Amino acid sequence: MKNTLTILLFLVSNLFFAQEYFCIDSLKAGFKVNEYTLETDDIYNIKKDINIYNVFISKKNILLISQLPDLDEKILPKTNERGSNWTIIDYEKIKGKIFSNKDLYNLAYNWKMNNNPDKKTLQYKIIKKEKGNYYVSKMCLTEFFSIENFKFPFISTYGTINIDEPKISIKEMENQFNQQFPEKEFIMDVRNDISFQGNESYSFRNYLSKEFYIKKDKAYQFWTFDGWWIEDGYDQHRGIDRFLYIPEKGIVGGSYDFYFKLKPKISSSEYYTAPKGLLWNNMINERIMTAKELK
Numbered sequence: 420m421k422n423t424l425t426i427l428l429f430l431v432s433n434l435f436f437a438q439e440y441f442c443i444d445s446l447k448a449g450f451k452v453n454e455y456t457l458e459t460d461d462i463y464n465i466k467k468d469i470n471i472y473n474v475f476i477s478k479k480n481i482l483l484i485s486q487l488p489d490l491d492e493k494i495l496p497k498t499n500e501r502g503s504n505w506t507i508i509d510y511e512k513i514k515g516k517i518f519s520n521k522d523l524y525n526l527a528y529n530w531k532m533n534n535n536p537d538k539k540t541l542q543y544k545i546i547k548k549e550k551g552n553y554y555v556s557k558m559c560l561t562e563f564f565s566i567e568n569f570k571f572p573f574i575s576t577y578g579t580i581n582i583d584e585p586k587i588s589i590k591e592m593e594n595q596f597n598q599q600f601p602e603k604e605f606i607m608d609v610r611n612d613i614s615f616q617g618n619e620s621y622s623f624r625n626y627l628s629k630e631f632y633i634k635k636d637k638a639y640q641f642w643t644f645d646g647w648w649i650e651d652g653y654d655q656h657r658g659i660d661r662f663l664y665i666p667e668k669g670i671v672g673g674s675y676d677f678y679f680k681l682k683p684k685i686s687s688s689e690y691y692t693a694p695k696g697l698l699w700n701n702m703i704n705e706r707i708m709t710a711k712e713l714k
Contacts, residue, residue, distance in 0.1 A: 439516045440555070441484060441523075443472070443547045449520040451475040453669045455710035459488060462706045463679050465691050468504065469708070471659075472545070473669030476527040479566045481580075481669055484545060485659060487558040487678050490691045505554035508546065513555075517546070530563040534578035536623060536645060536656035538563070560675070562658045577624045580664050582639045584627050589642055589705055592626070606646035609680060609698045613646055628705060633713050638671070639664045642705060653681055661707050672709040674701060 457469040467488035474482040575581040643660040654677040663672030679693040
């Protein structure tokens with residue numbers, strides 16, 4: 420029995436490794452997909468777009484795919500132009516690596532069984548077809564969320580969107596952290612140089628902060644309690660670390676501090692990276708980008 424389970428896990432992991440692309444047309448044909456556009460100049464002082472795709476695997480499960488902007492290109496001062504986030508691709512060379520609907524169900528099921536920060540990934544990309552050509556995203560973040568309605572004293576697990584839990588802001592959490600762990604620096608403060616020790620007794624998860632109306636829809640804002648552990652590379656485990664959720668619509672806003680924090684490999688003033696002071700101001704004041712479709 421143990422050998423059978425090992426073989427099954429090996430086959431499942433290799434299946435996900437073999438598949439690299441989500442096709443927008445296929446996703447929309449098999450699932451409810453809500454797409455939104457975020458404008459990064461709302462909080463990052465750079466004019467780019469982020470396209471987010473809420474893929475509803477079911478009413479209570481969302482695979483969130485975020486097409487992140489290209490920050491490696493030259494940034495021209497005082498320009499309103501947004502660089503292209505897509506590159507042309509030869510469809511024949513990658514068609515065998517596209518997720519089928521069955522593959523996607525398996526991926527989501529595996530993710531739901533054990534959702535944790537390390538599963539957020541930049542491994543996959545999305546492709547689209549326009550005017551007979553296929554295009555692939557340059558950078559793409561994939562993560563998974565479950566939707567539940569747990570009331571206190573039940574506590575939501577990581578990756579759960581629970582609009583019925585008690586509210587707490589990041590400022591309130593910082594105060595509590597400083598009171599209960601006076602010998603430690605606040606792990607969410609991007610200005611601090613903190614390494615992950617592996618013995619942290621508090622749990623990393625998503626917290627509900629506030630609710631308000633966007634036109635006629637009630638929106639719920641969440642934030643993610645986690646630290647900055649990666650020295651050389653993306654802290655992709657943070658994912659969309661603050662996000663806005665509207666029932667039926669999905670995730671309609673958010674922030675990607677981990678992505679805008681990292682300098683490109685070629686260090687130059689012509690390439691964009693967000694100052695840590697800006698990132699911390701965004702975080703402690705819970706600033707997010709809201710879908711321009713809802714403004």
